[in-house]
Amino acid sequence: MQIVIVGAGLAGLAAADALMAAGHRVRLIDKARGPGGRMSTRRAETPLGAVQFDHGAQYFTARTPDFVAQVDAWAAAGIVAPWPAAGPDAFVGVPGMNAPVRALAAGHDVMWSTRAEALVRAGAGWRVTGDAGGAALDIAADAVLVAVPAEQQAALLAPHDPAFAARAQASRSAPCWTVMAAFAEPVAAPDSWRGGTDGDGGVIGWAARNSAKPGRAGPEAFVIQASPDWSRAHLEDDADTVAAALLAVFGAVIGTALPVPAYVTAHRWRYAMAARLAEPGPPALWNPALRLGACGDWLVGPRVESGFVSGRALAALIGGDHG
Template sequence: MNMHVAMVPARLRVAVIGAGMAGLSCADRLACAGHCVALFDKGRGAGGRMSTRRMQTALGDVEFDHGAQYFTVRDPAFMAQVARWSARGVAAPWPVAGTGAWVGVPRMSAVVRDMAEQHDVTFGWHVSGLVRRDGAWFVSGECAGGGREQRGPFDAVVVSLPPEQAAAIVALHDLSLASTALAARSQPCWTAMFAFTEKLATARDCVRETGVINWAARNSAKPGRRGPETWVVQAKPDWSAAHIEMAAGDVAARMLGELGKALGVELPEPTVAAAHRWRYAMSSGSDLGALWSETSRIGICGDWLLGPRVENAWVSGKALASMMLETVEAAVA
């Protein structure tokens, strides 16, 4: 699609598709610079792969961090951000996962929800495409009630989604960005969730790379958690890929057996046994950081542009915002 570079306004109106860590990080930086940001997410709340699943059971409400299990800190700027989360009580260290491991408190999604509270976010809104009209962008999608809408106008669009989904959104408008996204590949992950009436007979709070288990954790042992004994079990990527269309109930049964074998204990019948399929869980990453086109005024950010870590998603969002701000500064200079 041919486009000309229009005059860049000093105050951008930006649509961000995806209210996960990368999208919110980008929104933070843009809003701090005085730009107007609106975020859209198909979920019921902020989280992305840092989401927390809540279920009503006979034991009461139970919660599972069924996406990212913890995050680590290397980048100095991200370290400062984590310190702010810690001061506000929404993040705490979790030494069980290793030196320097952190989790959201009282659930993994707490940190992204804390970020989202500072922004205009429309949840339950599934973006299906972009429309270019009168030199501006409009976001097309389906709201929670099933109706189709368009929101806009916007001067720029940020897509903070897994590469496969990002490519589908931008393909009609920026082939170069879409091609880069298509070159990346996400690995799937089956995640099983279990709740028990009593604590399992093991002192271990986590399991790494045992059998078909990539990671398993006693979710209820994380800082700030309440409620009954809960476990999250994540299958290895190759097993998940080979069984991607397996029924969720069958996956849960298999992972329960694998957990018992890994812990070396006979497990009681769980009160809750469920499984969630993450089709786009992890990417091997690249050194691109973020993608931005001055011509189309579309940007893409996400951990897949750096590596499969929560910190990388945050860094990617900041990197994209910096690219966009350079465009504005150059235009008004």
């Protein structure tokens, strides 16, 4: 089949790899400018030189056999490395968290800066319409898989499979405000710091010395992520206000005034982390009559590995169906 996958994050790419191995033709579309998704890395020029920040997922673990095998292959290729500061089983991408997603995407036909706005039935198949960098998007497919955050999936799925859409709508992702700051001098803080344990008042979820991760270069760089509750309460605040607030709280909880940053910015993730499941369900959704599917971490749980597991599960449901 000719399959279009909406979303080229870890879930969509994991599905694409398995589907191509089964003989299908796959095209992916993604609204981002390049690989990463929730494993994004941002690069910036500062007065101290070039700096990069892993401003999405900070690390990941591997527990299922398929993902362990994939991580082992990435490690052998120098694409990931252990980061003991986050835990004995923690890994990070090298030289940035987006490295594994970039490696997967390199083997596929991906249309970046492309937004799917509607799925339209066309006989027994589909047309995916939307915007491709300012031009009209209209591509044909025998099957369509949706691999974006749950809230965005619901709108695309609703006209065709209300049950799938209702499942997606019921999953509410947690938001996250993330501050990225570079300093001219060292900060007296641990390389990784998990919030909620040292009197941060529920403000900070995680903080990390990004420049201490394996394969990083450049000046002292920190990523500070607000807790879901604080992010939700301040979702519409402006970025400068958020950055000042989180830097002040972090300085207070580590017990030292932070140096004036040479560079600072903040990023708002509206759909940062999938909700924890109240009870387990299928890791992927597939309607064989319509040839319409859905995958993503929201179907499995709030871990990086969950997206990979869901994408592979959806590919297995489709199996060797060649139209």
